Amino acid sequence: MRLWAMSELAPRGVLKVGDRLRFEGRTQQIVGLEGTALRLVSEDGDLSVMAASHVMADADFELLDRASDAVPEAALPPFALVDALPPPVVEQARFWERHVVEVITGLPPDAEEGMAPRPEYDPAWRTLMEREAAKVAEMAAGGQRISRRTFFRMRQRYEAEGLWGLVDGRSRKPPAPVPGTGRVDERVVSALAEALAGQTELSTGDRKRLMMQTEQILTEKYGEGAVELPKRATFYRLVNNVAKNNEPFGSAVVRRQRVLRPAGPFTPSMAARPGEIVQIDSTRLDVMAVLDDGVVARPEMTIAVDVTTRTICAALLRPGGAKGVDAALLLARMLVPEPMRPGWSQALAMADSILPHERLMAVDTRLEQAAAKPVIIPDTIVIDHGKVFVSNTFSSACSLLGISLQPARPRTPTDKAIVERTFASINSLFCQYVAGYTGSDVTRRGSDPAAEAVWTLAQLQDLLDEWIICWQQRPHEGLRNPYMPGRTLSPNESYAIAVARAGYLPVALSTEDYIELLPVVWRAINDYGVKIDYRTYDSPDLNRLRRQPSGMTAKQDLWEVHYDPYDVSRVWVRRSDTRRWIEATWTHLPMVRAPFADFTWRHARQLLADQGKDDTSETAVAQVLAKLLRRSGKPPAGSARVLARTRAAIEAPSRPALPPPPAVETEDHNGDDEEIPVTPFGVFNPLEEEGKPLW
Structure with missing residues (x-):
């Protein structure tokens, strides 16, 4: 068989003697060919010799006409x-x-x-x-x-x-500018596209409403009756062809989510070492928790996820309405080792994991009894514009630790897509197995998930903490090594590889640093002690500081006081000379006999004011507060939520104290050989368990 080719009919790209072309802005003619060299003569009579590849590669090269015996050029077929x-x-x-x-x-x-x-x-x-x-x-x-x-x-x-x-x-015939529009007037198609774009923020309607909106757009642009809409059946077919996946008439949530997707290629966040980028966000947990007797609700979960290793650095559950101090406490939990809890399997211990335990132990001996979750010190934290993360408390804590904050763009969840995807993983791998699971929306919810709720917030927090340790040792599809492309890595394995590659060695947060993350107020130390929001705190260690200036002239010689809003039964005053902390307890604490939160105190004052009594009387407020905490079956109207949040703060599990880091020997410049007894401070627990003595 003889195979015929187009090149036999009309060869493309062949130059012959006599062809005229444009090169370097001048018209020239080929007068000679010698191998791959062209002998050119310009209109001015200038003679030059050029390589054919150089001539044809020039930006302004153009073949003007061919010699009389040249074969006409044929275009390559599509x-x-x-x-x-x-x-x-x-x-x-x-x-x-x-x-x-x-x-x-x-x-x-x-x-x-x-x-x-x-x-x-x-x-x-x-x-x-x-x-x-x-x-x-x-x-x-x-x-x-x-x-x-x-x-x-x-x-x-x-x-x-x-x-x-x-x-x-x-x-x-070329297709229509918009596929599926046929012979419909382009003005109608443009108006329909504009009306479809306007459905994003509206509640879902039908095609009849869309047709009316399209007609209104045409009237505003071209005048009454200037552009006629097609018949209803034709318009409906047009809508079916133009609308993508029937989105304008489906779920409004899905429609808004699709609009938030980045347009075109985008660059994902890349991080080469642990802590380089950490994403943090909050959401409602899809599990009902028993906050108090008769009070069942979905808690709010705040988590921080490391981009490099997909490690869930910390997770915190709160009864809702998280505050800036919650984000600061989450940051503190990220920076201290996670201790093993009674009843946890030994397989969850750091010593039995792939983490470089011995190398980390050489830096911090507290890791000896730690669980298999690495301590990651963030360099940059990506946050949204929630009031919790843009608060002064959280930003001050990050500034104190040298952490940069990178706000995500408004209404752009893809800027922190990893933490958003982690929420979905927690729902599918943890929440659906917990009693009281609500499902992701009302269409997936059981008949009565509140009746199935059996876990208190403290117990749910402990279950979540244990699950996170298991998550750390589970293979993750987003973690692969270029040298082992067929194998997925766990967050702990990815951390071990990153440590060896980047030389990352974190130093865990100390006890005093933990207190530094708490909110701060500036107060005077009087004869009766320190007063905050009509509460009085005192300690014998404050005797030498009473009525004395702190030396902080920028703060009017007031003293620096740190407190925990979830347990305001005590505060910490920093001495300006030694920079050490002095713990001062609430003077009316024996009347309450339980830790309480700042919002609980404010609610008690409001109840007192509603009764027409003096809400600035510390003793009166303390009495109301004691009654409020004792009521569990039938709280006063409007007190259920406050009482639930207070009980959650009381029942939050303590973080068992880890062995303190080895002491560093220093020279005694005073020449005093007498040993000064030092009481170990331990790891600070801002949410002490109920029932433990507080004085």
Whole structure:
């Protein structure tokens, strides 16, 4: 078989003597060819020799016309468009190609090698017009009537466009600017697209409302009756073709989520070492928790996720309405080791994990009894614009630790997509197995999940902490090593690799640093002690500081006081000379006999004011507070939520004290060899368990 190619008919990219071209802004003619070199003569008569590749690669190269004996250039056919045509259309084009090629060359494309042309198509004896007439007569005898003019145009299109020129014109017709719009007025299509875009923030409606909105847009742009809408059935078909995946008439939540996706290619957050980028966010947990007797609600969960290792650095559950101090406490939990709890499997211990335990132990001996979750010190934390994360408390804590805050763009969850995806993993891998699971929305909710809730917030927090240690040792699809592409890594394995690669070695937060993260107020130390929001705190260690200036002139010589809003039964005063902390307890604490929160105190004052009594009387407020904490079955109206949050703060599990880091020996510059007894401070627990003595 002889294979015929387009290059035999009209070779592309061939230059011959006599061709005129434009090169370097001047018109030149080829007067000689020598290998791959061109001898050019400009209009001014200048002679030059150039490499053909250099000439044709120039930005302004253009072939103006060819010599009289040059073969006309043919454009390459659009092969992809031909392949996309229906098979019958391509078969018809191939049929015409066979006849056209025989007229042009004398032989059909599938002619065998050495085969002689038929006499009526032999170019040596017949002119092109005679060959065209013979072909028209042959096809008419076979039942395919076609005029010589039509065949002439087909031959011209084939020489210019190849096989694509022989395709039926109806199939060659370019598609509509918007697929599926057909012959509908482009103004109607544009108005419909504008109306569809406006459905994003609206509640889901039907096509009839969309048709009315489209008509209003056309009236505003072109005037009353200037553009006529198609009939209702045609308009509905148009909407079905233009609307993507029927989104305007589906879930409003899904519609808004799709709009928030980044348009076009975007660059994801990349981090090479642990802590380089940490994402933090809050959401409602899909589990009902027993906050107090008769009070069942979904707690609010705040988590921090390391981008490099997918480690859940910390997770904190609160009864709702999280405050800036909650984010600061979450930050503190990130920076201290997670201790093993009674009842946890030894397989969850750091000593039995792949983490570089011995290397980390050399830096901090507290890791000896730690669980298998690494301590990650963030460099940058990505936050949204929630009031919890933009609060002065959280930003001050990050500033104190040298952590940069990077706000995400408003309404752009993809800026912190990893923590958003981790929420979904927690729901699918943890929440759905917990009693009181609510599902992700009301359509997936059981008949009465509140009746299934059996865990208190403190117990749920402990379960979540244990699950996170298991998460750390579970393979993650987003963690792969280029040297082991077929294997998924766990967050702990990724951390071990990153430590070896980046030389990352964290130093865990100390006890005093933990207190530094708590909110601060500036107060005077009087004879009765320190007063905050009508509460009085005192300690014998404050005797030497009473009525004395702190030396902080910028703060009017007031003293720095730190407190925990979830347990305001005590505060910490910093001495300006030694920088040590002095713990001062509430003077009316024996009347309450339980830790309480700042919001509980404010609520008690409000109850007292509602009764027409003096809400600035410390003793009166303490009495109301004691009654409020004792009421568990029938709290006063409006007190259920406050009492639930208070009880959650009371029942929050303590973080067992870890062995303190080894003491550093220092020289005694005073020459005093007497040993001064030092009481170990331990790891500060801002949320002490109920029932433990507080004085």
